[in-house]
Amino acid sequence: MIPDIVHVSSAHPWVDNRVHLREAAAAADAGFRVRLIAVDSDLSAPATAVDVVRIPRRARARRMVVSSTQALVLALRSKARVVHLHDPELIWTIPVLRLAGRTVVYDAHEDLPDQVWSKDYLSYRQRAVFAWLSHGLLRVAGTAHRVVTATQWTGRRFPAGRRLAIHNFPFARPEDDAQVSLEARPALVAHVGVLSRDRGIDVLASVVQQPSFPSGWCLEMVGSIDRSTSVEELRAAEATGRAVHGGVVGPIQARDLLLRARIGVVPFRRTPVTDQIFPTKLFEYLAAGLAVIATDNPLWRHLLRDVECVTFVPADDPAAIALAIRRYAEDPALLERHGAEARRAAARFTWAPEAERLVAMYDELLPGVRAARSKSTADR
Template identity: 35%
Template sequence: MPTMRIAHVTTVHPRYDIRIFRKECVSLAAAGYETYLVVGDGLGDELRDGVHIVDIGVAPSGRLARMREQPRKALQMLRRLDPAVIHFHDPELLRIGVRLAREGRKVVYDAHEDVPRQILTKQWIPAPLRRPLAWLFERYENSLVRRLSAVVTATPHITRRFAAVQPLSVSVCNFPLLEELSAAVDGGPRESAICYVGGITRTRGIRQLVSALALVPEVRLILCGSFEDAALEAELRAHPSWSQVEYLGQVGRAEVRDVMARSRAGMVTLLPMPSYMDALPIKMFEYMSAGLPVIASDFPLWRDIVVEHRCGLCVDPTNPRAVADAIRSLLGSAELAERMGAAGRTAVDRQFNWPHEEQRLLEFYRTLAA
């Protein structure tokens, strides 16, 4: 059994983040690695599921202050822990990653997102600045990543991008844990409802989805997540179709399972933004794991998955009528919805699941150790 000490680091994500803690860290600890997770939330240290969680303290208010102070404190903690491998999850930690790599340590960057493409959709960045900032960040990110030991990414698309600058690049997709949402498959009778679980933003098609509800007045939307900003929340609450929305706010994993058990379809109608076109949205696969047919944006990559596995319908996410037609088709035919939901669950059982990706992660760590 391996006894190598490793440390995952995040100063942005919550300590029980699904990808970082529940999947990667817990899997590595179960495989015998002495696993630490360095976080900055002020909740203190703890040992959970075999993972030593070490807290460097709550972040200061303000984005710039956080980006200045938290990496410095994380660096001090990592030097005290002295792990053989440092695996960090935030772009703002790249500079300390390079510093540690110069000291001869094995440093891994976990790229959850294609950040340059994300910058193109950031509403808080003035539109004329987005493209030049994305260009600059991509060159900055590439220049630092090539000095590290390896890159782990959440999609094959991001892996291909980094492979040009970092030979040891591997994709470990953020697919569902098999058992987590399975209770939703055998739950009670489903309601005349669809669900959306995730960040509620303009670019994720929430306006079009709420507008589509007016065309299917018999259907409710169970909405879970945090709004991008107060202005978007006020706009949607003022929409005539908001009366068909059951808004639950930010919910835990048990509540997510219950919401999926109540619903008849899962919505993932993100708008055609550069950062979404080649993404593999975890929510789509979680809907599938819960036995829900999906209504997904008609992007080529997503269409290949949905059509091949016959697990839902693809629509133009910018067209509320197209979204409404898909909702009507699935909720109007219990047999069709049940067949597509079962097909999605089978696809997750066979292919799109964390146990498969866990083996890729463990093989990567064996390669890194060698």
């Protein structure tokens, strides 16, 4: 089978939420033939209509050279008319793919220059050099036929006529509709997703050691830990018995955890990157009907300005998070009210409308393909 669209990533695992379960699966569900080339993983994902080709996991340096080249070759061999790229390390392949007559979509998950400036382990001079190089990469990325971005802010660096913001809103699940009340769940605070300094790993580790952290409650975390991040404070928090890090789990297992929790926490530091992104976990917390404790971010306040389900706290303040947890623990009515408001708000932030806009983009790039396939099927 020759696919219509091939999604390509040399960095993301094949179980990735945005790459596979949202974007590639949405195109396949709409009637396109879709292949995914992505990195092997021991994790599992729900069955989709996407044809998955896995490439080996490699260390960063080898991945950027060997894996990106392997991914390009596989994309060309697929003969797909549309190639949808998902990593900055694949930007160099855009001119090659265009010369080969392919229609190219580049997916900017984050703002690359801001991301470079947030790398604390690099010196100022190193960050300045890499940021300068990243602007050059983005000029190449802007030559793609379409640029899909995770937020409007990320899209500002690309030509207006070719960019499209597709947000990482969660897809609806029957399990969310069957959820039980917060009071019927364990006394659990949940955090899902990557743990790093910018995403508040040390803040979370300190929360459970605050005098105000309520007795009988536990903080449960799942997700990978950034390689440059120290885990000493996290291990000390686990030693108290009030915190658990469950390691890396699949996207569905992460959402299942939320249905067992009462509160979700987003402890991001204020950086140029975190100030302009919509954390997927925030919307997954809403879908699970959780009360939410989040860093006081102006963008998130604006997004949820008419919804009373979030307690905003100062950045880098574990004591404020612990106090917010205690407030919910001591006021069940407030907890239930915020949970109900979260569930109501979740209806505004779902994947279905985003999927429709993404499929409409593919229809522009592949005119008549779905219609012809539907007619062919009907004539059989």
